[in-house]
Amino acid sequence: MSFENKKILITGGSSGIGKAIVSELYRRGARQFAVMGRDLKKMQALGSEFPEAKFFYLPGDVAKSEVIEKAIGKLRKEWGGLDILINNAGVVSAGALEEISDEDIIAQQNTNITGPILLTKHALPLLRQSSDAAIMNVSSGLGLIGMAFYAPYAASKAALRQFSEALRRELIGQGIHVMTVYPTATDTPMMKTANTTGMDTPEQVANRAVDGLVNREIDVIMGGERMLKNRKLNFEDPLQLDEILKANYEAMAKRASGHRSM
Ligand SMILES: NC(=O)c1ccc[n+]([C@@H]2O[C@H](COP(=O)([O-])OP(=O)(O)OC[C@H]3O[C@@H](n4cnc5c(N)ncnc54)[C@H](OP(=O)(O)O)[C@@H]3O)[C@@H](O)[C@H]2O)c1
Known part of the structure; x- marks a missing residue:
């Protein structure tokens, strides 16, 4: 896949993993980016790092349908089509379920799953104009x-996984590749309050994600052997995984209680 003439829309491209994906795509030839985020200044700072690329800023909250409709309208007018949509923006508010505010529970679902579904719906007619389209x-x-103390976040991210799978099957044979990326702990602003060590860098995630895009992979799963082993165990004997995780219960509770990036 050549990125040279690709028109790319990414949500949350101004920070962390999204910013690293922009940088990786730029390194591989991409020069046209539309970026959606709430903070215009952060998007302008991103654009200034890549003076040879054209940036189109779409300020607003991805969870709001009117913002999405307006953004897609602008893209239709400016670009007339779209090649790659990257639903990357996300928020987290962790802790014991009873301690998480209703507002944070609702906002996690709105930003992490409802927004991507709506944006994808409205972007599809533009993606259909491309001969080589993809949704990441x-x-x-x-x-x-699912991990303790991340129930609302885990629910939103599992929903995104299922959305990807269902849509991939719905769009089969229509020339739009649908893929999902599963980062594990990654050193970004989202993790500032998570008190975690041994994280991936955003560049590692971006590199694997873009490789996956080029190779038409459907799932890019980070976390190495440990993740593969735990997934197998979670499928075959979830109660045994419960027992293993129980050993870290107090430490996880403590770590998650302050983890919030909204
Ligand atoms: N870091 C990790 O350990 C990790 C692990 C697994 C999965 N992930 C997922 O990876 C994705 C990127 O995370 P990150 O760690 O790079 O986070 P980050 O550094 O906090 O960046 C999040 C980006 O999303 C944008 N954003 C947040 N809420 C938005 C909204 N309502 N509307 C529009 N834009 C919004 C932010 O821009 P504004 O603030 O300007 O809106 C920012 O550009 C997220 O979906 C996250 O859930 C991260």
């Missing part, structure tokens, strides 16, 4: 294996 959804390892 950035889920999470927690969308594959």
